[in-house]
Amino acid sequence: MNAPAKAVQSPEAFLDSLFDESILIKTGVDGLYGRAGVFEEVIDRFEDAVTKMAVGDKATRIHFPPGMPRKNLEKAGYLKSFPQLAGCVHSFMGDNADHAKLVGMIEKGEDWTEMQDATEVALTPAACYPLYPTVAAAGPVPDGGKLFDLKSYCFRHEPSKDPGRMQLFRMREFVRIGTADDVIAFRATWLERGEQLIKSLGLPCVIDLANDPFFGRPGRMLAANQREQGLKFELLIPVASDDNPTACLSFNYHQNHFGTLWGMQFADGEAVHSACVGFGLERTALALFRHHGTKVEAWPDDVRRVLWG
Amino acid sequence: MNAPAKAVQSPEAFLDSLFDESILIKTGVDGLYGRAGVFEEVIDRFEDAVTKMAVGDKATRIHFPPGMPRKNLEKAGYLKSFPQLAGCVHSFMGDNADHAKLVGMIEKGEDWTEMQDATEVALTPAACYPLYPTVAAAGPVPDGGKLFDLKSYCFRHEPSKDPGRMQLFRMREFVRIGTADDVIAFRATWLERGEQLIKSLGLPCVIDLANDPFFGRPGRMLAANQREQGLKFELLIPVASDDNPTACLSFNYHQNHFGTLWGMQFADGEAVHSACVGFGLERTALALFRHHGTKVEAWPDDVRRVLWG
Numbered sequence: 001m002n003a004p005a006k007a008v009q010s011p012e013a014f015l016d017s018l019f020d021e022s023i024l025i026k027t028g029v030d031g032l033y034g035r036a037g038v039f040e041e042v043i044d045r046f047e048d049a050v051t052k053m054a055v056g057d058k059a060t061r062i063h064f065p066p067g068m069p070r071k072n073l074e075k076a077g078y079l080k081s082f083p084q085l086a087g088c089v090h091s092f093m094g095d096n097a098d099h100a101k102l103v104g105m106i107e108k109g110e111d112w113t114e115m116q117d118a119t120e121v122a123l124t125p126a127a128c129y130p131l132y133p134t135v136a137a138a139g140p141v142p143d144g145g146k147l148f149d150l151k152s153y154c155f156r157h158e159p160s161k162d163p164g165r166m167q168l169f170r171m172r173e174f175v176r177i178g179t180a181d182d183v184i185a186f187r188a189t190w191l192e193r194g195e196q197l198i199k200s201l202g203l204p205c206v207i208d209l210a211n212d213p214f215f216g217r218p219g220r221m222l223a224a225n226q227r228e229q230g231l232k233f234e235l236l237i238p239v240a241s242d243d244n245p246t247a248c249l250s251f252n253y254h255q256n257h258f259g260t261l262w263g264m265q266f267a268d269g270e271a272v273h274s275a276c277v278g279f280g281l282e283r284t285a286l287a288l289f290r291h292h293g294t295k296v297e298a299w300p301d302d303v304r305r306v307l308w309g
Numbered sequence: 310m311n312a313p314a315k316a317v318q319s320p321e322a323f324l325d326s327l328f329d330e331s332i333l334i335k336t337g338v339d340g341l342y343g344r345a346g347v348f349e350e351v352i353d354r355f356e357d358a359v360t361k362m363a364v365g366d367k368a369t370r371i372h373f374p375p376g377m378p379r380k381n382l383e384k385a386g387y388l389k390s391f392p393q394l395a396g397c398v399h400s401f402m403g404d405n406a407d408h409a410k411l412v413g414m415i416e417k418g419e420d421w422t423e424m425q426d427a428t429e430v431a432l433t434p435a436a437c438y439p440l441y442p443t444v445a446a447a448g449p450v451p452d453g454g455k456l457f458d459l460k461s462y463c464f465r466h467e468p469s470k471d472p473g474r475m476q477l478f479r480m481r482e483f484v485r486i487g488t489a490d491d492v493i494a495f496r497a498t499w500l501e502r503g504e505q506l507i508k509s510l511g512l513p514c515v516i517d518l519a520n521d522p523f524f525g526r527p528g529r530m531l532a533a534n535q536r537e538q539g540l541k542f543e544l545l546i547p548v549a550s551d552d553n554p555t556a557c558l559s560f561n562y563h564q565n566h567f568g569t570l571w572g573m574q575f576a577d578g579e580a581v582h583s584a585c586v587g588f589g590l591e592r593t594a595l596a597l598f599r600h601h602g603t604k605v606e607a608w609p610d611d612v613r614r615v616l617w618g
Contacts, residue, residue, distance in 0.1 A: 025371065025443055029378045029429045034443060037370030037458075061346030062334065065477035066375045066462050069338045079421070080412050083401040088425060089432065090399045091466040092392040096525045103389050112388070113427035116397060118420075119466055120338045121476060123398065134334055134343060149346075153375050153462060157400040157428055167430060168374035216405045 011162035011240035014290065018163055021294045030159040031167035035282075038296060042285045043170070045307035046201075047151075050172055050279055053193055059149035059174060064130040066153035066168070070122040072133055076261065078125060081214050081222065085156040087123040090116035123155035127173040128276050135177060136262040141272050145178020147186075164239050164246040164283050172279040177264060180255070183275035187233075187251050190277040194235050194249045202303045203237050203287050210234040210247065231255070237287040248283040252276050320471035320549035323599065327472055330603040339468040340476035344591075347605055351594045352479070354616035355510075356460075359481055359588055362502055368458035368483060373439040375462035375477070379431040381442055385570065387434060390523050390531065394465040396432040399425035432464035436482040437585050441571040444486060449576040454487020456495075473548050473555040473592050481588040486573065489564070492584035496542075496560050499586040503544050503558045511612045512546050512596050519543040519556065540564070546596040557592045561585050 018024040025034030035043075070088055073079065078086055092102060092115055105112035124130060127150040135146065150173040158165055176186035191207060198205045210232045211223035226232055231253050236245035252275060258264065259271030266272065292299040299307075327333040334343030344352075379397055382388065387395055401411060401424055414421035433439060436459040444455065459482040467474055485495035500516060507514045519541045520532035535541055540562050545554035561584060567573065568580030575581060601608040608616075 026446070027373075027378050027439060027442075028381070032374060032376055032378065032430060034439060035372040037372075040370060040372045061349060063344040063346075063349045064336075065341065065475075067341060067464070067477050069336050069341065072337070074415055079401070079415055083403075083408055083411055085400075087398040087400050087428065087430070088422060089396040089464070089466070090422075090427070091394075091396050092388070094392075099392055099525055102392060106383055106388055111427075113397060113399075116427075118399070118422035118425075119396065120468070121341060121396070121464075121466075130336060130343060133336075137335070155376070155398070155430075157398070157430075159429070166374075168376050216408055 011160075011164070014240040015161055015163045018286075018289070023289055023294055024163060029167075030161055031165060033163070033166065039285055039289075042288055042296065042307070043281045046279075046281065046284055046288075047172060049197060049201075049306055051149075053197060054149065054174060057147055057174075059147040061149045062131065062134070064124060064127070064150065064152050066124055066155065067121040068124045068130040070118070070120055073122040073125070073129070076129060076132075078129075081212070081219065082125065082156075083215055085125060085158060085213070087155045087157050089119045089121040089123065091119050092116050124152050125156055126154055127152035127171040127278065128175045131175055132258045132262040132264060132274075136264045140267040141177060141264060143266070145176065145182045145272065147177075148175045149173075150175060162240050163286055166282055169283070170281040172281055173276055175274060175276045177259075177272050177274050180273045183273045184253060187253055187275045187277065191233060191251050194251070194277065194279075197306075198235060198237065198248070198284075200302070200306050201288060202300055203291055205235050205237045205248075206245070207233055207235050207251075210250070237284075239283065239287045239290050246280075246283050246287070248280050248287055250278045250280075252278070320469075320473070323549040324470055324472045327595075327598070332598055332603055333472060338476075339470055340474060342472070342475065348594055348598075351597055351605065351616070352590045355588075355590065355593055355597075356481060358506060358510075358615055360458075362506060363458065363483060366456055366483075368456040370458045371440065371443070373433060373436070373459065373461050375433055375464065376430040377433045377439040379427070379429055382431040382434070382438070385438060385441075387438075390521070390528065391434065391465075392524055394434060394467060394522070396464045396466050398428045398430040398432065400428050401425050433461050434465060435463055436461035436480040436587065437484045440484055441567045441573060441583075445571040445573045450486060450573060450581050452575070454485065454491045454581065456486075457484045458482075459484060471549050472595055473589075475591055478592070479590040481590055482585055484583060484585045486568075486581050486583045489582045492582045493562060496562055496584045496586065500542060500560055503560070503586065503588075506615075507544060507546065507557070507593075509611070509615050510597060511609055512600055514544050514546045514557075515554070516542055516544050519559070546593075548592065548596045548599050555589075555592050555596070557589050557596055559587045559589075561587070 102115045176183045211226045214222040233251040234247035235249035237248050239246040254274045256271040264272045411424045485492045520535045523531040542560040543556035544558035546557050548555040563583045565580040565582050573581045
């Protein structure tokens with residue numbers, strides 16, 4: 001039999017079992033891990049299954065790197081809503097004398113990081129953030145709207161021993177831009193498709209109303225509003241914990257928030273609405289290893305058929 | 310005919326032509342671009358051709374995220390040799406009051422980046438950097454050594470209008486660890502294979518002795534030493550400029566430098582030697598678009614056969 005190698009009692013125990021089985025590789029920093037070839041193979045095959053499901057939609061594929069302009073992260077309000085999760089890239093910009101000082105500080109084990117200055121680059125927190133200014137720059141959105149197929153590495157500063165909460169992880173995302181009706185219908189389609197796909201992989205799941213992790217006291221009100229208006233749903237799978245299942249897919253309706261903010265509009269000047277569905281690739285792979293065991297050759301036939309065709 | 314859309318006079322003119330043809334997508338920061346679906350398709354197909362060439366080698370596939378422990382970048386001496394290229398991730402770690410101050414600074418257009426502190430994460434400058442401590446942690450290296458197949462996003466802070474010099478780019482890399490003879494033979498094999506692969510893609514190329522861009526005055530001596538000892542070769546293709554061709558592949562012999570530094574050793578305690586071959590995925594894709602034009606359907610049949618099989 002090919003049950004999970006260990007009974008999983010806690011996120012940390014699950015992480016340790018993944019290290020023991022060489023599925024993930026320790027780096028010494030929580031939330032920052034190497035991935036074994038078999039882990040990558042599962043992500044590749046899962047992505048292919050997602051692609052197959054969306055093939056008739058004819059989405060426009062765009063790939064953005066793991067970084068985006070810092071000023072766009074500022075303009076998006078990310079530092080207001082999620083300052084604790086943002087990451088900005090700092091680099092050394094000094095001369096020979098500064099360099100000598102820097103090297104000396106490192107040799108003495110001192111904190112040298114103040115010798116760096118902020119670059120123009122911030123790390124991308126979700127695959128769709130770099131898309132909106134791109135769409136706005138392309139001019140008026142045609143009737144019928146647009147549909148994009150994105151994939152990006154994302155960064156969130158939340159070091160954790162829960163393997164489902166990595167600091168650097170990949171997100172596949174479809175983004176629909178159009179009228180309110182267009183994008184609500186898109187989200188409804190993916191709520192169905194997402195559940196169908198995850199069930200076809202032999203994974204238990206529930207879909208639930210959710211909210212983003214807004215920062216601080218004012219954030220509590222934002223979260224409550226988001227829930228009241230039904231703007232965010234998540235597909236949850238028990239991964240590292242049965243009591244606190246992990247959000248592996250998320251389904252978000254942004255109303256005309258990004259349309260107004262970035263100036264994405266129809267020819268008549270009306271701001272577009274937008275919605276997205278995001279697939280947490282590492283999280284879904286972890287769910288598969290958790291439920292079907294670490295030997296992919298021994299996964300149930302029907303699951304293997306979905307992934308390996 | 311399917312000649313390049315424009316005669317290319319300069320790196321900047323080439324970059325503009327890629328924006329015009331929607332192969333790359335502007336973000337407002339030099340060296341930080343979105344990639345169109347067709348660009349990704351070319352990278353995927355080129356990677357498959359590389360994989361096919363290496364299939365008999367049975368390399369161990371590992372994937373590392375775009376970030377690595379900052380302390381490992383320090384220990385590797387990267388800040389000593391290439392301080393100007395390194396990127397470290399800084400994040401906000403304050404409380405509600407700090408957050409109010411941060412938001413106020415952003416609203417007033419002030420520089421708020423000092424409100425962040427260095428995290429434990431640095432961006433990966435080359436795909437193989439996170440590998441060496443991983444190998445060391447796995448215990449003695451067996452006779453016959455090891456071979457790894459890596460792929461990673463890499464960051465180098467060198468904003469530029471040359472599309473071949475992106476700040477965030479992907480590198481596929483094979484790394485051989487073993488005796489000096491093992492790793493020198495590995496490098497010789499890939500010098501041949503690399504040239505064969507690039508020629509099969511209809512691209513003009515030369516292989517030349519090279520050196521890394523070591524920082525400052527002491528760096529000049531390091532570069533000269535590296536050349537004298539023949540430690541680094543590059544496969545160069547004219548991409549954005551005929552006079553200054555672009556290094557698309559590199560072939561590096563590290564002697565026992567990383568073996569000694571990280572404690573990678575054989576059972577008898579002798580430090581291993583290492584060598585790597587790196588494929589600049591964006592650079593090779595750019596070379597293909599430069600020489601065969603922007604319409605992949607019209608690329609020469611023999612090139613299409615190598616990529617699309």
